[in-house]
Amino acid sequence: MKKAIIIFFLFMAVGAVAYTLYNNKTEMNEAANLAMKSSEFISITTEKVAKKTVNRNFEANGVFEAHQELKLMSETSGSIVKILKKKGSYVKRGDLIVQIDDRLIRADYEIAKLNRDQAEKDLQRYANLAATDAITKKQYEENEKAFKIADAQFSALKKRLADTQITAPISGFINEDYYELGTLVSPGMPIADIINKNPLKLAVKVSESEIAKVKRGDMIPVEVNAINGQEFSGKVDFISDKADASFKYEVILEMTGKDADQIKAGMFGTAKFEFSQNEEVLQISRKSIVGSLKNPGVYLIEKGEAVYQPVTINTLDEGTVEVLEGLTEGQEVISSGLINIKEGTKVKVQ
Template sequence: MKKLLIAAFMLLGVGAIAFTLYNNKQELNEEANLAMKTSEYISVTTEKVAEKAVNRNFEANGIFEPNQELKLMSETSGSIVKILKKKGSYVKRGDVIVQVDDRLIRSEYTIAKLQRDQAEKDLKRFENLASTDAITKKQLEEIQNGFKIADAQFSALQKRLDDTQIKAPISGFINEDYYEMGTLVSPGMPIADIINTSPLKLTINVTENEISKVKVGDVIPVSVNAIRGEEFSGKVDFISNKADGSFKYEVILLMNSKNQDQIKPGMFGTAEFQFAQTGQVLKIDRKSVVGSLKNPGVYLIQNGQAVYRPITINPLDDGSVEVLDGLKAGDEVIASGLINVKEGTKVKVQ
C-alpha cells in the first residue's frame, strides 16, 4: 500500500512539473509573438555616398640596417701572433686584421717552391731532349706529370700561407672581434663581425594598395625617431615582387643624405611617401560595410526593406573606404543598426 502511495505522489509531481513547463513555453511564445507584432521594422540610420577628397600620402616604419654585414671566419689553424685591427677599426677590403703563426707553413712553402722550380727546370731540359728524340715519350710524360704534382702542391701551400693573414673581405667597421694576442684559432672559428654602413638601408613594408604608388628610384623623405629636427632622404632601391605572410611588400631605401653619419644601424626610421595628387573619390564610412575586406558589401533600402549589394573597396587611413565599384554618388546605405539587418529585413530610417 505504501509503495502505491509513493508512486501516486511521484506521478502527481511529474505531472505538475510538466504542466508548469508547458505554461511557461506558452507565455514565452506569446511574448515573442507580441514582440514581433510591436517591432515590425528595425530602426537604422543611413549614409549618403559622396565624392570626397582623398590624400594618397602614407608613412611606413622600419629599422636601419647596414648595407653589408658578415661574420669573418678563420680558414686556418694556429695562434695569433700579430693584431693589426681591433673592434671599432675601419678596414678596407683586403686589409690584414690579424696574423696567424705561419712559421711551419712557410717552411713547407719554401720546400714546395724549390721542388716546383726544380721540376720546371727538369721539364724544360726533357722537352729539349724530346725534340731530338733523345728520350722516350713515356719519360717525357713522367716528367710532365711530376711537374704538375709539384705545381699543385706549391699552389696549395701558397693558399695555406695566404690564409695565415686573415683579411677583410669587405670595407667597413669591425663591429665585434673575437680574438686576443695568442688566441688559438681553427678553421670555422669566428674572427670578427664587419658591417658596411655606406650607405645605410631602411627596410620597410607597405600594403598592396600602397605598393602601386612606389617606384624604384623615387627619393623619399625619411625621419629618424632618435634624431629630432634633422631631415634625411633615401632612394628606393628594391621593391619585392611577392607579398609576405601579412600581405605586405618589402621596400628597401638606400640613404643618400650628406648627414647620414648620425644614423646608426638598429635605429627606427619613418619613410614619408608624399604624392602631389589629391583626387576625388566615392567614400563611405568603414562601419557601413558588412562582411570582410575581401568580400565587402552594403545594405541599401528599397521599398522599406534592406537589400544587400556587393561592392569593391579600397581601405583608407582615416577610417573610411574608397568605393571602387558597386555604388554611385547619391546612393544611401545603411550606416547603423546593421547587427539585426539581413536581406529583406523591414527597416525604418530614424
C-alpha cells in the same frame, strides 16, 4: 460521507492542475508566436556612401640598415701572433686584420715550391728529349704527371699560407671582434663583424595603392626618431615586384647627404611620401565591409531584404575605406548587425 468529500477534493485538485497546465501552454504558444514574429527581420543600422576629402600623401616607418654587413670567419687553424685592427677600427678591403702563426705552413710551402720548381725543370728537360725521340712517350707522361702533382701541392700550400693572413673582404668599420693576442682559432670560428654603412638604407613597407605612386629615383624626406628637429632625405633605390603576406610592398631608400653620417644602423626612421593635393573620394566605414580585404563586399537593402554587393576598395586611415567600384554616392549600406545577415535576410532599420 467522508469518502465522498475526499473524492470531491481530489476532483478539485485535478481540475486545478489541468487549468494551470492549460494556461502555461497558452502562454508558451503566445511567446513562441511572438518570437517567430520578432525573428522575421533583423534590426540594423545603415550609413550613406559619401564623398569626403582625403590627402594622398602618406608616411611609412622602417629601420635603417647597413649597406653591407658580414661576419668574418677563420679559414685555418693556429694562434694569433699579430693584431693590426680592433673593434671600432675602419678597414679598407684587403687590409690585414690579424696574423696567424704561419711558421709550420711556411716551411711546408717552401719545400713544395722547391719540389714544384724542380719538377718543372725536369719536365722541360724531358720535353726536349722527347722531341729527339731520346725517351719513350711513357717516360715523358710520368714526368708530366709528377709535375702536375707537385704543382697542385704547391697551390694548396700557397692557399693555406694566404689563409694565415685574415684580411677585410669589404671596407667598413669593425663593429665587433672576437680575438686577443694568442687566441687559438680554427676553421669556421668568427673573427670580426664588419659593417659598411655607406650608403645607409631605410627599408619601409607600403600598401598596394601607395606603391603605384612611388618611382625609383624619387627623393623622399626622412625623419629619424632619435634625431629630433632635423630632416634627412633618401633616394628610392629599390621597389619590390611582389607583395608579402600582408599585401605590403618593400621600398628601400638610399640615404644621401653629408648629414646622413649621424644616422646609425638599427635606428627607426619615417619616410614622408608627398605626391598629390587633397581630392574627393567615395568613402564608407571599414565596419560596413564584409569578407576579406582581398574579396570585400557590402550589403544593400532592397524591398526590406539584404542584398550582397561586391566592391573594390582601398584602405584609408581612421577606420575608413575608399570605394573604387561597386557603389555610388548616396547609396545606403548596412553598417551594423552584419554578423547575422546573409543574402535575402529580412532587415529593418532601427
